[in-house]
Amino acid sequence: MSIQMTHRAGPESNPTGSSTTFPEVAEPVLRRVQDTIIAWFEDTARDLPWRHPNTSAWAILVSEIMSQQTPVARVEPRWRAWMDKWPTPADLAAAPTADVLHAWDRLGYPRRALRLQEAAEVIAADLDNRVPETTEELERLPGIGSYTAAAVSSFAFGRKTTVLDTNVRRVLIRLFAGRERPTTSPGRKETAWAAALVPEDKHVEWNAGVMEFGALVCTARNPDCQACPLQDICTWNRLGRPASATKPKTQKWAGTDRQLRGAIMDALKAAHVAGDGRHGVRLDVFTAAVTDFDPALLDSLAESTAAAVARVRELSADQDRINRLISDLVDDGLAQQVDGRLALPNS
């Protein structure tokens, strides 16, 4: 196939003088990209369980929430267990929040589990236990932003939406704008630009396909350009794959509040499972164990709970800091204080 572009996408050609950030894409190029991505997807997509026929909209929604900022491979087993336990919104709405947080396991950002249960409550109570189909309605639910709303509307209901996750943004930016990576977050212009690239036919396959392509071929770190069926028209590749000027600032982990919060949550989960009671850990024991580290106090706890509390101490013996984080966790709904105990929330 001979590709004759009417004008090349890139900074060097901008006859109209309009923004080159998101250049107009010549129709024949766009058609070839769409056909190629869709064919590639139908041929080589991963066999993810939530892509199976008859997967409920709710199950798809759950998969999307779990996949936020989380590699799909790590989501799969958690998703299976979750859907087995709570197949419908009403099931999740009725579950004890402590169980929900425990089932969330170590997927990260546990507030997502809270928001998901809240969404389930709204769907069960106000929406006849049915997931809404439009992005507008979906975005009103807690924990669902523009990406997840578009994804659920497309993948669960076949509506024509613009799915714009980190993969899609990277693929489109490379192919058509010649840059290595997208900005921190998509703006109005980028969203409108991406929307114009969605085909009328097979838009679901396009949405899922570009995402999958970004996850498997046009990856952030080491893209497999040799295997890319679009390498000849990819603007970024043709420019010699220039590195973006500014690298994203890397987030710290060791020593951060996030790490310590996670360790405290671990202790509460351990207490929940160990049967130190659904009432959690005595706050004075927790505090004393952290500050004074009296082994005798740990003896009053189950072994796994004691280990988790000891881990908190390893990270910090700063009682003020720990008290502040506990207070934050309570405010966030991730923990509760009852009768001098700290525990996972029981509602």
Place this chain on the structure above:
DNA sequence: AAGACGGGGAG
């Protein structure tokens, strides 16, 4: 526009 928010695994 910038930060906060988890945790893990690949390079």
Place this chain on the structure above:
DNA sequence: CTCCCAGTCTT
């Protein structure tokens, strides 16, 4: 040890 993952929500 750095990077980055099917983002969302709050300053």
